[in-house]
Amino acid sequence: MTPDAAAQPNAFDSGLTIPDFVACLSMGLQPVGLVQGFYCGQISGWSSYSTYAVTTYPCACYEQTVHNTGWLGRVDALDSAWRSAHQVALERMLKEAADIGAHGVVGVTTEMNHPTNDKSCEVHLYGTAVVVEGAAAPAQPWTTQLAGHKLAKLIEIGFVPSAVAYTRCTAVLVEGCNMEYYGSGRCGTGYVIIPLKEAHELARAGAIDAVRRASGDASLYDVRLQVHESEGSGSTYITCSLLGSLVRRVRGTLPLATPISTVSLGS
Amino acid sequence: MSPDMTSLGGTESKETDLHQLGQMLGIGQNSRATGPGRTTSDLSLDEILLLHSVGLEPVEVVFGVGCVSIMAGVWVWSTGPVTDAHDAFHRALDEAKESIRQQAHAAKAVGVLGVDVEVKCSYHRAVVVVTGTAVRSCTDEAGQNRFKVSYRYPFLCDLSARDFAVLTTAGWYPLDLVAGVSFVHAPRRALGTAIGQSTQNVELTNYTETLYQAREAAMEELQSHISQVGGTGLVDAKIVDRPVHFASHVVEFLTYGTAIKMLAKEHTHPQIATVVPLDDKVRTFEATSLD
Numbered sequence: 345m346t347p348d349a350a351a352q353p354n355a356f357d358s359g360l361t362i363p364d365f366v367a368c369l370s371m372g373l374q375p376v377g378l379v380q381g382f383y384c385g386q387i388s389g390w391s392s393y394s395t396y397a398v399t400t401y402p403c404a405c406y407e408q409t410v411h412n413t414g415w416l417g418r419v420d421a422l423d424s425a426w427r428s429a430h431q432v433a434l435e436r437m438l439k440e441a442a443d444i445g446a447h448g449v450v451g452v453t454t455e456m457n458h459p460t461n462d463k464s465c466e467v468h469l470y471g472t473a474v475v476v477e478g479a480a481a482p483a484q485p486w487t488t489q490l491a492g493h494k495l496a497k498l499i500e501i502g503f504v505p506s507a508v509a510y511t512r513c514t515a516v517l518v519e520g521c522n523m524e525y526y527g528s529g530r531c532g533t534g535y536v537i538i539p540l541k542e543a544h545e546l547a548r549a550g551a552i553d554a555v556r557r558a559s560g561d562a563s564l565y566d567v568r569l570q571v572h573e574s575e576g577s578g579s580t581y582i583t584c585s586l587l588g589s590l591v592r593r594v595r596g597t598l599p600l601a602t603p604i605s606t607v608s609l610g611s
Numbered sequence: 612m613s614p615d616m617t618s619l620g621g622t623e624s625k626e627t628d629l630h631q632l633g634q635m636l637g638i639g640q641n642s643r644a645t646g647p648g649r650t651t652s653d654l655s656l657d658e659i660l661l662l663h664s665v666g667l668e669p670v671e672v673v674f675g676v677g678c679v680s681i682m683a684g685v686w687v688w689s690t691g692p693v694t695d696a697h698d699a700f701h702r703a704l705d706e707a708k709e710s711i712r713q714q715a716h717a718a719k720a721v722g723v724l725g726v727d728v729e730v731k732c733s734y735h736r737a738v739v740v741v742t743g744t745a746v747r748s749c750t751d752e753a754g755q756n757r758f759k760v761s762y763r764y765p766f767l768c769d770l771s772a773r774d775f776a777v778l779t780t781a782g783w784y785p786l787d788l789v790a791g792v793s794f795v796h797a798p799r800r801a802l803g804t805a806i807g808q809s810t811q812n813v814e815l816t817n818y819t820e821t822l823y824q825a826r827e828a829a830m831e832e833l834q835s836h837i838s839q840v841g842g843t844g845l846v847d848a849k850i851v852d853r854p855v856h857f858a859s860h861v862v863e864f865l866t867y868g869t870a871i872k873m874l875a876k877e878h879t880h881p882q883i884a885t886v887v888p889l890d891d892k893v894r895t896f897e898a899t900s901l902d
Contacts, residue, residue: 536706548676
């Protein structure tokens, strides 16, 4: 039980906006507490270097002497640090929710920061734990970024929320010899730069594939896809992260009412 | 009243029974999943609802990447268009579009909606990344596609689901993402002119004229590409004109948007209701007024 609820047994706290709060009550979702999960950790100094090559690119320049080839790899240790940080924070939030008898957590917000420097990570998840009137408690509380009318619409089109999900994939492109950046080895315009193209593809496909593997029979909706690219010391890092709500279809799709176009005269 | 898992939705539904939906949530959490699942979508829930209303549903987040080299030396001082950069951009865009189309085709999608276009041009390369959600037709109870238009290749458009729904309701359909781009060197002023004008507020006519030149070339190219894909127009054009930060005296003019065509017999004006919102901003008490 949260400290606030312990002090006042009948009181609840919630992070719901007023419209969401009213809609949740109408749906029979009783808020029981604002639950949170934190994780602060250190990212190993070796994480950026603990890469493994996926593809190597032979040098294609005209020099006859042997010199370094370029290669494309994954930075799994860095990605797993953030993924496990999110997972631990989520489990801690779920435990808080289960401890107060909640069936699920709505309106989950995810904040991710570097609290000190880029070798530290902080994940903070919070949302409003709810009990569904008249329903049996699920084996584990479900979670969703949605609340209120948005949650109602999700159910109306045949889905129920399962969990919030986060994944990421970092690709690193290590430059061996400048010439391989030109793909074909010829210096000119119009050659596809295969290593860089594949680095972009690896980061995005890696993150999307990770979601597919983790989602099982669920779908990931409302995805926020972010890509960050940085360069330094002859290396290019491309990170793709996905944050969304896993949902399960529990009945078929039914045609919805035709939407009505409106023009608002309000300011 | 016990919740009926099939009683909601449909064109006849007038008002959502929130309590019934809440009960369905409780039941659904303890029932097995149905349907294919494994869908990934970066569309918001509102957009997915709108898509359902026009007979489409999301399938998968798809993307395409194009990275093409630019020969060293093309950015150094010269005059006129930088054709190498122009060619590299279009090759990169074509690569990216081909790649995203292949992914959409593999997902058996009818097209890709909400395409986000990211363009990066550096000294040695042009990079174009396109990301969007592939969509497919929903089927009705008889197993027929609810989205009646068929495409030879998946369409690409950077429109939101809302804009797509309004556009198709009016009888118009998207075809492809098209772009026009131009990189042009601005001629330098004569040294004497530059010194003479250094203490004056004057128009830099060399830059103004270069911007006009870049704009004309890019817009003409855009028009040409709209015709090439069979479109009769373009909507929601995005315009980016900016100096090239790594090449002094070069300006870039980029414009892109969705080529469209009317497939209905005539344009249909959607019925639009006027709404006057009554939820004015809440007045809050300002403590500083006590000072």
